[in-house]
Amino acid sequence: MRDVPILEVRNVTKRxxxxxxxxxxNLTVRPNEIHAxxxxxxxxxxxxxxxxxxxxxxxxxxxxLDGRPVQxxxxxxxxxxxxxxxxxxxxxxxxxxxxxxxxxxxxxxxGFLRAVDFNMIKxxxxxxxxxxxxxxxxxxxxxxxxVADRQLVAIxxxxxxxxxxxxxxxxTASLSAQEVQTLFDVxxxxxxxxxxxxxxxxxxxxxxxxxxxxTVLRDGQYVDSKPIDELDKETIVHMMVGRRMETLYPRVxxxxxxxxxxxxxxxxxxxxTLHDISFGLRRGEILGISGxxxxxxxxxxxxxxxGRPIDSGEIWLEGRKVQFHSPSExxxxxxxxxxxxxxxxxxxLEMSVRENICLPHLRRFYQNFRISRKAxxxxxxxxxxxxNVKTTGSEQLVGFLSGGxxxxxxxxKWLVSEPKVLILDEPTKGVDVGAKSEIHRIMxxxxxxxxxxIMVSPELPEILGMSDRILxxxxxxxxxxxxxxEATPDKIMMAATSGGAA
Amino acid sequence: MNMEKQIQSDSKDSSGAREQFSxxxxxxGPTLGLIVLCIVAxxxxxxxxxxxxxxxxxxxxxxxxxxxxxxxxxxLTGGIDLSVGSILGLTGVLxxxxxxxxxxVFLAVLSSIxxxxxxxxxxxxxxxxxxxxxxxATLGMMAMARGLAFVYTKGMPIxxxxxxxxxxxxxxxxxxxxxxxxxxxxxVVAWYILTKTPAGRSxxxxxxxEKASRLSGIKxxxxxxxxxxxxxxxxxxxxxxxxxxxxxAHPLAGQGYELDAIAAVVIGGTSLSGGQxxxxxxxxxALIMGVIRNALNLxxxxxxxxxxxxxxxxxxxxxxxxxxxxxxxx
Numbered sequence: 001m002r003d004v005p006i007l008e009v010r011n012v013t014k015r016x017x018x019x020x021x022x023x024x025x026n027l028t029v030r031p032n033e034i035h036a037x038x039x040x041x042x043x044x045x046x047x048x049x050x051x052x053x054x055x056x057x058x059x060x061x062x063x064x065l066d067g068r069p070v071q072x073x074x075x076x077x078x079x080x081x082x083x084x085x086x087x088x089x090x091x092x093x094x095x096x097x098x099x100x101x102x103x104x105x106x107x108x109x110x111g112f113l114r115a116v117d118f119n120m121i122k123x124x125x126x127x128x129x130x131x132x133x134x135x136x137x138x139x140x141x142x143x144x145x146x147v148a149d150r151q152l153v154a155i156x157x158x159x160x161x162x163x164x165x166x167x168x169x170x171x172t173a174s175l176s177a178q179e180v181q182t183l184f185d186v187x188x189x190x191x192x193x194x195x196x197x198x199x200x201x202x203x204x205x206x207x208x209x210x211x212x213x214x215t216v217l218r219d220g221q222y223v224d225s226k227p228i229d230e231l232d233k234e235t236i237v238h239m240m241v242g243r244r245m246e247t248l249y250p251r252v253x254x255x256x257x258x259x260x261x262x263x264x265x266x267x268x269x270x271x272x273t274l275h276d277i278s279f280g281l282r283r284g285e286i287l288g289i290s291g292x293x294x295x296x297x298x299x300x301x302x303x304x305x306x307g308r309p310i311d312s313g314e315i316w317l318e319g320r321k322v323q324f325h326s327p328s329e330x331x332x333x334x335x336x337x338x339x340x341x342x343x344x345x346x347x348x349l350e351m352s353v354r355e356n357i358c359l360p361h362l363r364r365f366y367q368n369f370r371i372s373r374k375a376x377x378x379x380x381x382x383x384x385x386x387x388n389v390k391t392t393g394s395e396q397l398v399g400f401l402s403g404g405x406x407x408x409x410x411x412x413k414w415l416v417s418e419p420k421v422l423i424l425d426e427p428t429k430g431v432d433v434g435a436k437s438e439i440h441r442i443m444x445x446x447x448x449x450x451x452x453x454i455m456v457s458p459e460l461p462e463i464l465g466m467s468d469r470i471l472x473x474x475x476x477x478x479x480x481x482x483x484x485x486e487a488t489p490d491k492i493m494m495a496a497t498s499g500g501a502a
Numbered sequence: 503m504n505m506e507k508q509i510q511s512d513s514k515d516s517s518g519a520r521e522q523f524s525x526x527x528x529x530x531g532p533t534l535g536l537i538v539l540c541i542v543a544x545x546x547x548x549x550x551x552x553x554x555x556x557x558x559x560x561x562x563x564x565x566x567x568x569x570x571x572x573x574x575x576x577x578l579t580g581g582i583d584l585s586v587g588s589i590l591g592l593t594g595v596l597x598x599x600x601x602x603x604x605x606x607v608f609l610a611v612l613s614s615i616x617x618x619x620x621x622x623x624x625x626x627x628x629x630x631x632x633x634x635x636x637x638x639a640t641l642g643m644m645a646m647a648r649g650l651a652f653v654y655t656k657g658m659p660i661x662x663x664x665x666x667x668x669x670x671x672x673x674x675x676x677x678x679x680x681x682x683x684x685x686x687x688x689x690v691v692a693w694y695i696l697t698k699t700p701a702g703r704s705x706x707x708x709x710x711x712e713k714a715s716r717l718s719g720i721k722x723x724x725x726x727x728x729x730x731x732x733x734x735x736x737x738x739x740x741x742x743x744x745x746x747x748x749x750x751a752h753p754l755a756g757q758g759y760e761l762d763a764i765a766a767v768v769i770g771g772t773s774l775s776g777g778q779x780x781x782x783x784x785x786x787x788a789l790i791m792g793v794i795r796n797a798l799n800l801x802x803x804x805x806x807x808x809x810x811x812x813x814x815x816x817x818x819x820x821x822x823x824x825x826x827x828x829x830x831x832x
Contacts (some may be wrong), residue, residue, distance in 0.1 A: 305717070307716070307717060326716070327716055328716075328721050331719030332719070339717055344711075344713060344714070346714060347711070348707055348710045348711045348714055348715070348777075350777055351710055355707075359707055359715070359718045359720070360718045360719045360720075362703055366699065370694075370698035370699065371698055371699065371700065
């Protein structure tokens with residue numbers, strides 16, 4: 001009995017200024033199934049979920065619930081229709097009790113003083129918590145619960161809306177293996193209670209374990225939907241990654257295989273985020289670091305740069321053991337970091353291009369007991385033209401530049417004196433195509449002059465196109481290493497989703 | 503597509519121009535305010551523009567201005583120092599006691615700077631390395647320093663000093679009062695540090711974006727500590743000026759000065775959230791405060807009502823700061 005789908009999304013298109021986020025995308029969720037939605041970062045999964053839950057408006061296409069077209073124009077619409085979504089960050093209030101969280105926004109009142117009816121929500125919560133097999137006191141403070149328990153509270157809250165469709169956005173991202181199993185048990189249970197589940201995860205093992213059918217998106221396009229038994233890992237990865245390659249990435253120079261090792265990291269570990277990381281970086285080499293969100297890639301970069309304390313492990317720079325207690329020490333040794341979030345960590349948006357570029361090198365411009373404005377201007381103007389930064393001048397405030405030009409300034413500030421090691425964390429995030437290829441050109445040029453470059457990127461084409469060597473991180477470990485010649489998108493994706501075992 | 507780009511870059515340019523305009527207002531606003539205020543005061547009171555009255559204003563302003571100079575450093579990093587009034591009181595009675603015991607002017611001057619600096623250091627260590635919010639750390643210091651001043655004096659003022667000691671607070675060189683020269687000198691040095699040295703640039707950078715400053719290799723904790731030491735040192739020196747001027751060290755001295763100093767900084771256009779402002783603006787801000795007080799006195803406004811007016815002026819200044827911030831974001 002192939003009955004009417006619970007939820008059907010037909011030919012939905014969503015445009016943002018200058019970009020088509022979703023192009024005629026389909027999604028069908030049948031009763032009693034767990035449907036996995038897959039795709040790389042930026043493939044359009046979140047946009048689609050936001051349209052279904054009413055946070056965004058679709059431009060074209062239709063959404064059917066139980067075979068009837070529905071209009072979802074705000075979040076409360078989707079709630080009333082029985083669509084519940086659990087976001088990755090759960091949206092719980094840590095200082096309130098479990099029961100209050102479950103009924104937040106519609107707490108029942110009683111009596112003359114309109115006091116919250118705690119008895120009622122306590123019992124109702126207990127019932128919902130039992131449904132998800134959670135042994136949690138409804139009166140416990142949410143902030144005191146483990147992440148896994150909070151997850152269950154979020155599910156219980158979603159169930160209180162009696163949903164027909166439950167969307168879970170990467171619910172396993174911060175759970176241990178055992179906690180994931182508990183969650184899966186709950187999901188299987190819900191499946192039998194006639195709820196359609198949409199499950200988003202990057203971990204392919206989990207998909208094979210729990211999902212009944214899979215829909216893959218790529219670059220905002222609908223690729224295909226298939227039952228899980230007709231698929232294997234390679235096929236899924238291939239569907240996600242597709243065939244689009246190179247030409248954008250002008251990696252012209254490759255280092256001599258015998259050039260000196262400039263940076264060596266040995267056995268670096270830190271709490272729960274980094275485990276026994278070892279690798280070397282040669283002069284003139286571009287080392288690509290790939291891995292999913294939460295794999296520890298940014299944390300590793302900050303640890304090398306002295307921005308995060310490490311528990312154990314050694315860092316060697318040009319054959320000397322070094323220890324950085326703060327970024328200022330790393331900078332003094334010639335290490336530079338362009339962080340992932342340029343507005344928050346990389347740049348001073350209220351300061352001028354000149355001030356931003358010169359900030360890491362103030363001592364250099366301090367001549368005759370004052371900062372030489374002339375020297376500053378000369379240096380920043382030459383870097384503005386070298387990196388082709390589009391600005392009205394060196395006095396323009398960085399906050400008024402476009403994303404790509406801001407990123408160029410964030411890189412330029414480390415080129416005043418050439419670093420030995422340049423770490424770039426997602427150097428082309430939110431950057432338009434033109435600036436992107438210019439940033440790649442600059443990277444190639446620096447590498448050919450002997451700078452060792454570490455580039456973290458979530459984009460496979462960028463990793464494959466720019467790197468001489470590739471490390472893949474998963475769960476805080478290095479899961480695999482590939483040379484430029486060996487690397488393929490499928491191999492990298494496999495390693496990244498391996499859970500760190502490979 | 504090209505059209506769109508063109509339009510976008512045009513709107514970027516105009517917002518850039520608006521930013522420059524708002525920066526211009528930030529710089530020029532306090533000066534214009536001062537001029538307008540003086541004209542109004544001059545019209546309302548014929549005494550205002552007499553030499554003796556103007557001299558009176560700058561003399562009264564000198565102590566607050568010196569404290570406000572230090573406060574500018576603190577506020578530029580996004581911090582606040584509520585303890586300056588109490589530090590002035592405690593340093594005042596201690597240096598008076600040291601002078602009474604030793605008779606050495608040199609020791610008195612030295613101890614004003616050292617004691618103020620040490621108290622500031624405690625604030626700074628708490629705020630930077632201890633991660634205590636500046637408001638709490640300096641509020642605690644405000645209570646402690648005031649208490650210690652009473653403990654030391656048992657509530658009795660220390661009075662009667664020779665001219666050699668009072669030089670820093672009440673002497674004249676020619677027609678110019680020494681405190682005014684001291685204040686001007688301190689402002690010139692502060693201006694130099696803030697605009698011409700790596701330390702000054704770093705202080706602005708920390709206030710503008712602490713995380714990005716740290717990742718740019720700036721020793722953010724050090725500078726966050728340093729500004730409180732600077733504030734303490736200048737407040738200590740202000741205590742020396744104050745005791746010299748009124749010829750008495752009272753444990754209650756300086757009560758409420760933190761408000762006047764913060765007001766001078768904010769009226770001078772420095773942003774309470776840090777990163778933007780200038781020492782020249784603070785100088786103007788201190789003068790504006792002095793002129794307002796003086797004009798209210800000349801017009802025989804009740805002392806209690808004066809407090810109300812000063813409070814309203816502070817709120818108005820912060821409101822304007824908030825508005826210009828909002829404009830920038832828009």
